[in-house]
Amino acid sequence: xxxxxxxxxxxxxxxxxxxxxxxxxxxxxxxxxxxxxxxxxxxxxxxxxxxxxxxxxxxxxxxxxxxxxxxxxxxxxxxxxxxxxxxxxxxxxxxxxxxxxxxxxxxxxxxxxxxxxxxxxxxxxxxxxxxxxxxxxxxxxxxxxxxxxxxxxxxxxxxxxxxxxxxxxxxxxxxxxxxxxxxxxxxxxxxxxxxxxxxxxxxxxxxxxxxxxxxxxxxxxxxxxxxxxxxxxxxxxxxxxxxxxxxxxxxxxxxxxxxxxxxxxxxxxxxxxxxxxxxxxxxxxxxxxxxxxxxxxxxxxxxxxxxxxxxxxxxxxxxxxxxxxxxxxxxxxxxxxxxxxxxxxxxxxxxxxxxxxxxxxxxxxxxxxxxxxxxxxxxxxxxxxxxxxxxxxxxxxxxxxxxxxxxxxxxxxxxxxxxxxxxxxxxxxxxxxxxxxxxxxxxxxxxxxxxxxxxxxxxxxxxxxxxxxxxxxxxxxxxxxxxxxxxxxxxxxxxxxxxxxxxxxxxxxxxxxxxxxxxxxxxxxxxxxxxxxxxxxxxxxxxxxxxxxxxxxxxxxxxxxxxxxxxxxxxxxxxxxxxxxxxxxxxxxxxxxxxx
Amino acid sequence: xxxxxxxxxxxxxxxxxxxxxxxxxxxxxxxxxxxxxxxxxxxxxxxxxxxxxxxxxxxxxxxxxxxxxxxxxxxxxxxxxxxxxxxxxxxxxxxxxxxxxxxxxxxxxxxxxxxxxxxxxxxxxxxxxxxxxxxxxxxxxxxxxxxxxxxxxxxxxxxxxxxxxxxxxxxxxxxxxxxxxxxxxxxxxxxxxx
Numbered sequence: 001x002x003x004x005x006x007x008x009x010x011x012x013x014x015x016x017x018x019x020x021x022x023x024x025x026x027x028x029x030x031x032x033x034x035x036x037x038x039x040x041x042x043x044x045x046x047x048x049x050x051x052x053x054x055x056x057x058x059x060x061x062x063x064x065x066x067x068x069x070x071x072x073x074x075x076x077x078x079x080x081x082x083x084x085x086x087x088x089x090x091x092x093x094x095x096x097x098x099x100x101x102x103x104x105x106x107x108x109x110x111x112x113x114x115x116x117x118x119x120x121x122x123x124x125x126x127x128x129x130x131x132x133x134x135x136x137x138x139x140x141x142x143x144x145x146x147x148x149x150x151x152x153x154x155x156x157x158x159x160x161x162x163x164x165x166x167x168x169x170x171x172x173x174x175x176x177x178x179x180x181x182x183x184x185x186x187x188x189x190x191x192x193x194x195x196x197x198x199x200x201x202x203x204x205x206x207x208x209x210x211x212x213x214x215x216x217x218x219x220x221x222x223x224x225x226x227x228x229x230x231x232x233x234x235x236x237x238x239x240x241x242x243x244x245x246x247x248x249x250x251x252x253x254x255x256x257x258x259x260x261x262x263x264x265x266x267x268x269x270x271x272x273x274x275x276x277x278x279x280x281x282x283x284x285x286x287x288x289x290x291x292x293x294x295x296x297x298x299x300x301x302x303x304x305x306x307x308x309x310x311x312x313x314x315x316x317x318x319x320x321x322x323x324x325x326x327x328x329x330x331x332x333x334x335x336x337x338x339x340x341x342x343x344x345x346x347x348x349x350x351x352x353x354x355x356x357x358x359x360x361x362x363x364x365x366x367x368x369x370x371x372x373x374x375x376x377x378x379x380x381x382x383x384x385x386x387x388x389x390x391x392x393x394x395x396x397x398x399x400x401x402x403x404x405x406x407x408x409x410x411x412x413x414x415x416x417x418x419x420x421x422x423x424x425x426x427x428x429x430x431x432x433x434x435x436x437x438x439x440x441x442x443x444x445x446x447x448x449x450x451x452x453x454x455x456x457x458x459x460x461x462x463x464x465x466x467x468x469x470x471x472x473x474x475x476x477x478x479x480x481x482x483x484x485x486x487x488x489x490x491x492x493x494x495x496x497x498x499x500x501x502x503x504x505x506x507x508x509x510x511x512x513x514x515x516x517x518x519x520x521x522x523x524x525x526x527x528x529x530x531x532x533x534x535x536x537x538x539x540x541x542x543x544x545x546x547x548x549x550x551x552x553x554x555x556x557x558x559x560x561x562x563x564x565x566x567x568x569x570x571x572x573x574x575x576x577x578x579x580x581x582x583x584x585x586x587x588x589x590x591x592x593x594x595x596x
Numbered sequence: 597x598x599x600x601x602x603x604x605x606x607x608x609x610x611x612x613x614x615x616x617x618x619x620x621x622x623x624x625x626x627x628x629x630x631x632x633x634x635x636x637x638x639x640x641x642x643x644x645x646x647x648x649x650x651x652x653x654x655x656x657x658x659x660x661x662x663x664x665x666x667x668x669x670x671x672x673x674x675x676x677x678x679x680x681x682x683x684x685x686x687x688x689x690x691x692x693x694x695x696x697x698x699x700x701x702x703x704x705x706x707x708x709x710x711x712x713x714x715x716x717x718x719x720x721x722x723x724x725x726x727x728x729x730x731x732x733x734x735x736x737x738x739x740x741x742x743x744x745x746x747x748x749x750x751x752x753x754x755x756x757x758x759x760x761x762x763x764x765x766x767x768x769x770x771x772x773x774x775x776x777x778x779x780x781x782x783x784x785x786x787x788x789x790x
Binding site: 130131132134135136200203204205207208211212213238239240241242243245246247249250253257258259260261276277278279280281284288291563564565568 | 621629
C-alpha cells in the first residue's frame, strides 16, 4: 500500500499544494490506523479481496469431495489433519464447516466489505466533493471492528471441534445443539456481533456524509447513481442488521447460558430428550435472520448496480437512460426489501394468508429490479461503445444478473418454490446474482477506479484474459446447477448426493464438470492478481481523468492527497452529461463551469 | 479542505453532522430493541403459562424514577452549557452519572436476589427474557456512563477551545441517554407489571 502512495506522490508533485497545513503522520497512523477514507477504503478492499479468495478456496476443496467422493484430496489433503480429512479423505463434518464458512465469509467478510467498505469509502466522498467521511475516527473503528470479526471467524477453524457447521443461516435448534461444549458456533456468533457493529458504524457514517457533505451545487438529482445506491444500501445496513444482532445475542444466550429462546419444548435428539426449559420458538430465528438477510441481498446488489451504472455511462458516452427512474427504483427497492423476507420460509408451514402476502411483495420487488436492469440495458442503445476492461465486466453483469433475477421468480412463488427449495436450483439462482453478477461488477469497479487510487492503469491484455476466462468458467460452474436442482439434487451433500436415485447419471456427472470449471476458474484469477500488484509499480501512468469521465472524483489528483481536492469543488450540472450537442468535447464534467 | 458542518448546521438540512449521526444511531437501536420486544411478544403469546409477580416491583419502580430523574439532570446539564454556566453543567452531569450508578447498584441487588434463589436464565423463558433484555439495557447504561466519564474527564477540555462543539457532544449524549431511559420505561411495565 505504501508503494501506491509513494509512486502516486511522485506522479503528482502538485498534490502537496494544499490550502491548509500538511500534517506529516508516522507510518502507523498513515497506513495502518489511518483515518483517511481513501486508505480505509483500500484496507477494506484488500481485506475483502483476501477473504473472497479464502472463501473461494474453501469451495475448491468442497468441490473435490462432491466430484470425487470418498477419494483423497490431492495436494493439500494430507495437510488438513486427522480431525478434518483422515488419509486425505474429507469428513462430512469438515465439509459442513467449509459450507457454513464459505457462505459467511463470501457474504459478510468478502463482498459487503469490498462493495460498501471498499468502494463506498474510497469513491463516495470523492464523488460528492467532500474532503473525507463525516466521522473519520468512526470510519477507522469500523474497519478495525470488521477486522476483528474476520479474525474471530478465521480462528474458529482451529479451535477443538472446528468452525461453525450449521450452514451460513445457522438455523436453530440445530445451531444451538451442534458442537456441544465446543466453540465453533459460539465464535461464529461473536464474529457476527463484531461485523454487525462494524456495519452499523459504517452506515451511520455514509448517510451523514452523503446528506451533509455534498459539495456546493450538488443537489440530490445531480448525485451520481453510485452515490444513490450507496445511500440506500447504508439505510438497509442501518435498519436491517440490528434484528440479527438481537438474534445473535439470543442464540448466544441459548448456547452459553442455557436459555431456550429458540429451543422448543419436548425436543428429542438421537432418542434423548434435550435438557432445556423449553418454550422457545425455532422459527423466530428464521424470521430474525431473514429480516436481515433479505435486505442483505440488496446490500450485495445495489452497490454493484451503482458501479455498473457509472461505467456504462462513461463507456457509452451517453447519459444514463432514465436517471430519475433509476433513483426512484433504487429507493423503492430499498423500502420493499424490508417486507419480503418470509419468501425464504415457504417450507415452514406458514398459513396461506401470510404466504400470499409475501408472494405478492416478492413479485412487486421484482419490478424496480427489472426497471434498473432495463434502464441500464437501454443506455447501450445507439451508443458507440468503448470496450474497455471495466466495460467488459459491466456488460457481463447485465445478462448474468438477469439470469440470476429471473430464475428467482419461481422461488418467490410458494407452489414452485416448494419442490425447488434446498436444491441446487437455489444455489444456482443466488450465485448468478452474487458471483457473475455482483463480483463481476466489483471487478469492473477495481479496473475503473484503480487509476484514481494509484495514478496508474491496469493492463488491458491481462484484464481481457481475466474477463473471458472467468466469464466462460463461471457459467460452466453455475448453469449446470439449474439442471441438477430441477432433477432434485439436494444442497449440503458432502458426497454430492451419490446415494440418491434421482441424481444418478447426468446430475452426478455434472458435479465433475462443475469441479473442473471451478478449478480452472481459479487459474484465471492469476492474471488479475499479477495485474493488480504489477500495475501498482509498472502500470501505465495516466492523467487525473483517464476515462474522460464527468463525475467529481476525476477532478481530484490521482491519487488524491489528504483532503482530496486542491480547490473546493463546485458542481455545475448533472452527473452524466456526455455528448452534449454543441459542446466542444464529448463529455461535460460536473466540475467545469459553463463557458460563454 | 476541512470537514464542514461539525459545529454549525448545514443550511439546507438544518443539522450538524453529529446530530444527524446520533439520530441515525438511535434508529438502529430502535430496530435492535424492537426485535427483542417482538421476540418477547411471540414467546409470551405462544407460552402455555407465564409467571407473574416474580420480580420486585418496588425496586423496579424506584429504578424507573431514578432514570427519569437522570434524564432531567441530563437536560439541565445541556441547558446550563447553553446558558454559559460550566460549573452548573458539571454538577448536573455528575448528578446524571451518580443516578446511573445507583440504577446499576439496584439492578445488582435484583440480580443477586434471583441468583441466590437459583433463578438463572436457563430456569424459564420468562427469566431468559428478563435477564437478556435488562442485561442489554444495563450494558447501554454502562456505555452511557463511559461517555459521561469521558466528558467529565479528558473530554471536558474541549469547552475551553471549542465550546459549541462541546455542547453538541453533550446534546448527542443527552439524546442517547433519553433513549436508554425510554427503553426502560417500556421494559418496566412489560417485565414487572404485565
